[in-house]
Amino acid sequence: xxxxxxxxxxxxxxxxxxxxxxxxxxxxxxxxxxxxxxxxxxxxxxxxxxxxxxxxxxxxxxxxxxxxxxxxxxxxxxxxxxxxxxxxxxxxxxxxxxxxxxxxxxxxxxxxxxxxxxxxxxxxxxxxxxxxxxxxxxxxxxxxxxxxxxxxxxxxxxxxxxxxxxxxxxxxxxxxxxxxxxxxxxxxxxxxxxxxxxxxxxxxxxxxxxxxxxxxxxxxxxxxxxxxxxxxxxxxxxxxxxxxxxxxxxxxxxxxxxxxxxxxxxxxxxxxxxxxxxxxxxxxxxxxxxxxxxxxxxxxxxxxxxxxxxxxxxxxxxxxxxxxxxxxxxxxxxxxxxxxxxxxxxxxxxxxxxxxxxxxxxxxxxxxxxxxxxxxxxxxxxxxxxxxxxxxxxxxxxxxxxxxxxxxxxxxxxxxxxxxxxxxxxxxxxxxxxxxxxxxxxxxxxxxxxxxxxxxxxxxxxxxxxxxxxxxxxxxxxxxxxxxxxxxxxxxxxxxxxxxxxxxxxxxxxxxxxxxxxxxxxxxxxxxxxxxxxxxxxxxxxxxxxxxxxxxxxxxxxxxxxxxxxxxxxxxxxxxxxxxxxxxxxxxxx
Amino acid sequence: xxxxxxxxxxxxxxxxxxxxxxxxxxxxxxxxxxxxxxxxxxxxxxxxxxxxxxxxxxxxxxxxxxxxxxxxxxxxxxxxxxxxxxxxxxxxxxxxxxxxxxxxxxxxxxxxxxxxxxxxxxxxxxxxxxxxxxxxxxxxxxxxxxxxxxxxxxxxxxxxxxxxxxxxxxxxxxxxxxxxxxxxxxxxxxxxxxxxxxxxxxxxxxxxxxxxxxxxxxxxxxxxxxxxxxxxxxxxxxxxxxxxxxxxxxxxxxxxxxxxxxxxxxxxxxxxxxxxxxxxxxxxxxxxxxxxxxxxxxxxxxxxxxxxxxxxxxxxxxxxxxxxxxxxxxxxxxxxxxxxxxxxxxxxxxxxxxxx
Numbered sequence: 001x002x003x004x005x006x007x008x009x010x011x012x013x014x015x016x017x018x019x020x021x022x023x024x025x026x027x028x029x030x031x032x033x034x035x036x037x038x039x040x041x042x043x044x045x046x047x048x049x050x051x052x053x054x055x056x057x058x059x060x061x062x063x064x065x066x067x068x069x070x071x072x073x074x075x076x077x078x079x080x081x082x083x084x085x086x087x088x089x090x091x092x093x094x095x096x097x098x099x100x101x102x103x104x105x106x107x108x109x110x111x112x113x114x115x116x117x118x119x120x121x122x123x124x125x126x127x128x129x130x131x132x133x134x135x136x137x138x139x140x141x142x143x144x145x146x147x148x149x150x151x152x153x154x155x156x157x158x159x160x161x162x163x164x165x166x167x168x169x170x171x172x173x174x175x176x177x178x179x180x181x182x183x184x185x186x187x188x189x190x191x192x193x194x195x196x197x198x199x200x201x202x203x204x205x206x207x208x209x210x211x212x213x214x215x216x217x218x219x220x221x222x223x224x225x226x227x228x229x230x231x232x233x234x235x236x237x238x239x240x241x242x243x244x245x246x247x248x249x250x251x252x253x254x255x256x257x258x259x260x261x262x263x264x265x266x267x268x269x270x271x272x273x274x275x276x277x278x279x280x281x282x283x284x285x286x287x288x289x290x291x292x293x294x295x296x297x298x299x300x301x302x303x304x305x306x307x308x309x310x311x312x313x314x315x316x317x318x319x320x321x322x323x324x325x326x327x328x329x330x331x332x333x334x335x336x337x338x339x340x341x342x343x344x345x346x347x348x349x350x351x352x353x354x355x356x357x358x359x360x361x362x363x364x365x366x367x368x369x370x371x372x373x374x375x376x377x378x379x380x381x382x383x384x385x386x387x388x389x390x391x392x393x394x395x396x397x398x399x400x401x402x403x404x405x406x407x408x409x410x411x412x413x414x415x416x417x418x419x420x421x422x423x424x425x426x427x428x429x430x431x432x433x434x435x436x437x438x439x440x441x442x443x444x445x446x447x448x449x450x451x452x453x454x455x456x457x458x459x460x461x462x463x464x465x466x467x468x469x470x471x472x473x474x475x476x477x478x479x480x481x482x483x484x485x486x487x488x489x490x491x492x493x494x495x496x497x498x499x500x501x502x503x504x505x506x507x508x509x510x511x512x513x514x515x516x517x518x519x520x521x522x523x524x525x526x527x528x529x530x531x532x533x534x535x536x537x538x539x540x541x542x543x544x545x546x547x548x549x550x551x552x553x554x555x556x557x558x559x560x561x562x563x564x565x566x567x568x569x570x571x572x573x574x575x576x577x578x579x580x581x582x583x584x585x586x587x588x589x590x
Numbered sequence: 591x592x593x594x595x596x597x598x599x600x601x602x603x604x605x606x607x608x609x610x611x612x613x614x615x616x617x618x619x620x621x622x623x624x625x626x627x628x629x630x631x632x633x634x635x636x637x638x639x640x641x642x643x644x645x646x647x648x649x650x651x652x653x654x655x656x657x658x659x660x661x662x663x664x665x666x667x668x669x670x671x672x673x674x675x676x677x678x679x680x681x682x683x684x685x686x687x688x689x690x691x692x693x694x695x696x697x698x699x700x701x702x703x704x705x706x707x708x709x710x711x712x713x714x715x716x717x718x719x720x721x722x723x724x725x726x727x728x729x730x731x732x733x734x735x736x737x738x739x740x741x742x743x744x745x746x747x748x749x750x751x752x753x754x755x756x757x758x759x760x761x762x763x764x765x766x767x768x769x770x771x772x773x774x775x776x777x778x779x780x781x782x783x784x785x786x787x788x789x790x791x792x793x794x795x796x797x798x799x800x801x802x803x804x805x806x807x808x809x810x811x812x813x814x815x816x817x818x819x820x821x822x823x824x825x826x827x828x829x830x831x832x833x834x835x836x837x838x839x840x841x842x843x844x845x846x847x848x849x850x851x852x853x854x855x856x857x858x859x860x861x862x863x864x865x866x867x868x869x870x871x872x873x874x875x876x877x878x879x880x881x882x883x884x885x886x887x888x889x890x891x892x893x894x895x896x897x898x899x900x901x902x903x904x905x906x907x908x909x910x911x912x913x914x915x916x917x918x919x920x921x922x923x924x925x926x927x928x929x930x931x932x933x934x935x936x937x938x939x940x941x942x943x944x945x946x
Contacts (some may be wrong), residue, residue, distance in 0.1 A: 056793075065712075071709065071710065151658075197627070208661065212712055232796060232896065234904045260900060261891060262892075265894075268792070275793050329751065336879050381664075
């Protein structure tokens with residue numbers, strides 16, 4: 001009697017559980033599995049036809065706002081770049097190509113004045129905003145006013161530095177005047193970080209009012225191949241084909257720009273399940289990514305800009321006994337006891353197998369490099385390429401020749417009685433810790449002992465003047481991180497002049513972190529600031545790069561890129577490290 | 591409610607007036623509690639290190655960062671910021687809500703400052719929360735219902751048939767359920783059901799509109815994995831709790847009396863043991879409801895469900911203080927309210943409890 005009741009209860013429980021399983025996973029239903037799957041595929045195809053051609057782009061960081069002016073992330077810039085356009089773009093080789101402009105102004109065609117004080121852009125005829133209204137030179141002027149208004153808090157205002165005025169000469173012509181001679185006049189309105197916005201739409205959103213313009217900020221009018229129809233903050237943006245686009249009409253009916261999740265699953269969604277067409281910035285272990293690519297649905301592509309992972313060599317003495325004078329330049333009176341002796345850092349550089357680090361730890365996202373200016377091609381020096389081959393024997397011989405010997409037999413060499421024991425810090429990051437371990441091992445083979453240190457990235461890069469562990473204070477002998485030049489390297493090269501040395505007096509504010517001071521470098525840099533784009537400028541950049549590398553202020557390791565993936569069926573992708581990865585989304589098709 | 595009467599003989603029913611008084615008193619104490627909570631949250635977030643401009647590219651100069659901070663209102667002193675937030679949250683937001691709901695104008699609605707996000711500047715925080723709510727309620731709420739529907743029967747059968755194979759298997763699965771973290775089960779499910787079998791999509795499509803049977807099926811398919819992961823986790827805990835609660839009641843005298851009277855076992859189990867065992871379980875369930883709103887941060891992140899949990903974690907990463915502030919405060923509010931609800935339910939279910 002009892003047993004029967006219990007068993008019926010059990011049956012009810014099991015039935016309930018099964019009912020829920022069935023409800024939750026209809027496709028898993030064992031009843032008529034094949035028929036149902038076929039039906040569903042049919043239904044899906046029908047749905048596809050109804051929805052039309054959809055491009056799904058996956059960013060594991062979701063966009064906060066479409067556009068670069070109020071939110072500085074790449075995700076925001078890229079979400080904007082699908083609809084917003086600048087006057088010109090950079091192509092993946094770093095060449096400037098016209099977008100809204102008719103041609104690229106230069107000294108030759110008269111667009112750039114001989115005194116380097118102004119540049120004049122001409123807009124294409126008949127440009128329209130995505131609501132059908134006219135694009136005029138006033139929109140360009142307005143964009144400058146909008147972003148350079150301090151109260152706007154514009155995240156791209158860097159690009160407008162040094163501009164005295166932007167004026168509309170007529171409906172299609174804009175003249176930008178600089179406050180000093182500017183050899184590289186293409187910072188403003190070139191590239192996805194400074195697109196043109198509508199002066200009509202944003203008229204009431206300048207300055208403090210920018211904070212209140214909800215509708216405008218989430219749905220800016222654009223001139224690009226697609227226009228925004230829906231924007232869900234930190235989640236997804238939906239675009240449709242822009243009927244007023246000035247180029248060939250775009251291929252897709254709808255673009256879905258979905259954000260969130262993590263890099264590995266984004267890679268999986270393209271390479272293993274094919275749910276998305278494009279996935280951005282796949283910071284995934286190279287081996288895992290290679291396995292996923294082997295599934296055969298899509299391919300992994302890399303974009304390179306100017307980023308170099310490098311080891312910085314402290315030119316000043318960071319010894320803890322010095323107290324407040326640690327790593328202080330003191331007009332050259334506090335040199336490092338042995339790292340300023342050239343053969344030592346030179347031998348350290350020779351002992352490194354850059355190819356191994358790049359292949360094993362960076363995979364698709366790295367190439368070995370010997371330069372601090374690794375791109376664009378016309379700025380790259382070829383005089384340091386010997387470093388690409390590891391040479392431990394040569395490094396040992398170099399140290400022996402220069403009397404840096406191990407006199408007390410402990411396996412560690414001494415220089416002027418000081419044992420070569422160095423400390424080496426970087427941010428906490430598995431790739432960086434693996435790099436540190438490899439370097440320590442190689443340096444041990446040439447008689448140098450290394451102590452490895454890592455700090456949380458928010459501390460190391462945090463810039464807190466009270467913390468001893470920031471990269472600016474540099475209280476170790478070596479440290480490692482990545483920085484890189486923008487397309488014109490002048491700004492980046494300006495970091496390494498003498499007056500940029502961080503010290504107590506300037507609250508560690510300068511960019512010359514290695515604390516190397518070289519008169520020749522400063523003189524050449526001064527010359528660079530007055531040399532317009534051309535072969536002469538290229539030669540100067542190469543010289544500056546060589547001075548920095550050959551004086552052993554920095555040891556470049558890996559030229560770092562960004563890795564994305566797209567389905568094999570998606571054509572026309574030309575991944576770009578210098579501009580938005582979405583820069584040519586209008587050309588994408590199946 | 592005929593059966594209910596039998597449980598609550600009139601002589602031990604608490605007088606109705608007592609419940610009313612009790613409620614009023616509790617609601618009145620809630621108000622200062624919430625204000626204190628809002629102050630603590632605000633102070634902690636304000637004092638915590640972190641800067642909304644730290645997520646910006648390193649190339650942006652300190653002066654520009656300062657301008658951006660100023661544009662966000664970050665350089666105001668603490669009391670001003672707190673007062674402004676209080677006003678925006680307790681006066682301006684409800685007014686905007688009323689305006690939207692009834693389509694009317696109260697004063698100058700255009701000029702009224704709402705709590706806006708720092709990460710997505712200009713977007714009102716409340717709009718973001720309202721946009722996220724349906725996904726969270728659907729996925730996490732459904733998971734909770736599934737968990738309850740599985741856990742209670744399993745717990746009951748496990749207790750009645752203690753040490754049977756069913757109980758052993760149930761215990762084993764529960765143990766797995768609450769000791770394996772959701773990010774692992776989630777990853778496992780994606781690898782199995784999305785990558786290998788291709789049954790379910792691994793990306794949750796928030797824009798999916800349910801218009802017909804197909805889109806409804808689509809919605810069920812995309813919810814299946816997150817619901818299963820969360821449901822499994824919650825069912826494990828609840829089942830164990832139900833089981834032990836049942837085991838507490840089975841040896842009771844009233845059970846023996848009922849059995850001795852000759853009632854059938856099913857009647858004894860359902861009418862006597864289960865009813866009494868469910869009292870703590872119901873309380874546990876009520877206390878767990880705020881967690882539905884707060885979402886399942888990890889599960890939402892894995893399956894790209896744009897719920898409140900994902901909103902909160904994104905806001906924390908971007909140091910979007912107004913958003914973190916508002917979302918955490920709403921969670922705090924829900925926790926306080928459901929604590930009260932749990933107390934009231936407990937009293938109604940268990941007449942031995944007196945409000946005091």
